[in-house]
Amino acid sequence: MNPERLNRKEFILYIAGELFMEKGFQATSTREIAEKSQIKQPNLYHHFKTKEDIYVAVLERLSLQVKDGLETIINQPHRDLEECLTEILTYLRNKHPANFTMMSHDMKFEISNEHHAQLYVLWRSAYLDPLETLFSRYLPQPHRFTPAELARHFYSVIAPFIQKDNRFNQEVSADNIIHLFVHGIL
Numbered sequence: 598m599n600p601e602r603l604n605r606k607e608f609i610l611y612i613a614g615e616l617f618m619e620k621g622f623q624a625t626s627t628r629e630i631a632e633k634s635q636i637k638q639p640n641l642y643h644h645f646k647t648k649e650d651i652y653v654a655v656l657e658r659l660s661l662q663v664k665d666g667l668e669t670i671i672n673q674p675h676r677d678l679e680e681c682l683t684e685i686l687t688y689l690r691n692k693h694p695a696n697f698t699m700m701s702h703d704m705k706f707e708i709s710n711e712h713h714a715q716l717y718v719l720w721r722s723a724y725l726d727p728l729e730t731l732f733s734r735y736l737p738q739p740h741r742f743t744p745a746e747l748a749r750h751f752y753s754v755i756a757p758f759i760q761k762d763n764r765f766n767q768e769v770s771a772d773n774i775i776h777l778f779v780h781g782i783l
C-alpha cells in the first residue's frame with residue numbers, strides 16, 4: 598500500500614493501524630495518531646468521534662484483508678488440511694500486522710461493550726468462519742471436537758508464532774507447528 602496515494606481519512610487509518618498494531622490500543626494516543634498523520638488533534642475528531650472509533654475502523658479494514666486472504670487459501674482446490682493450515686500460518690506470519698495476543702487483549706479488555714460486540718462479529722467472520730469451514734470440509738463428522746473448537750484452538754496454538762518481534766518465527770517452521778497441531782506428539 599502506498600500511503601501517499603490515500604485520502605486523509607484513509608491515511609489516518611493507515612497511521613493509526615501501524616501504531617495500534619505495534620503498541621496496542623492503550624499505549625497509542627490520539628495526539629500521536631494526529632502528529633504522525635500530519636494533522637492537528639482537533640482535525641482528527643473531524644473524521645472520527647473517539648479513539649475507539651479509529652480502532653474499530655482499523656480492525657474493520659484488517660478483518661476484510663484477513664478474510665480475503667484466508668478464504669483464498671481454503672478455497673484452493675486439491676489441497677489437504679495440513680497444507681491449508683501451513684499456508685494460513687505462513688500468511689498470518691507474513692501479512693498480519695499485529696501481535697495476536699495483544700490485539701485479542703485489546704479487543705477483550707480495552708474496548709467498550711458496544712464496540713466489543715462489533716469487533717467480535719468482525720473476528721468471527723474474518724478469522725473463525727474460514728477456519729470452521731476448513732475443518733468442516735476435512736474432518737469426519739461426528740468428530741471429538743467441533744469445527745469452532747478447533748478453530749479457536751488453532752489460533753491459541755499459532756498466536757505466539759505470529760508476533761512480529763518474536764524469535765519463534767525463525768526457530769520453528771510453519772510445517773512443524775502445523776504437523777504437531779494436526780498429528781499431535783504421537
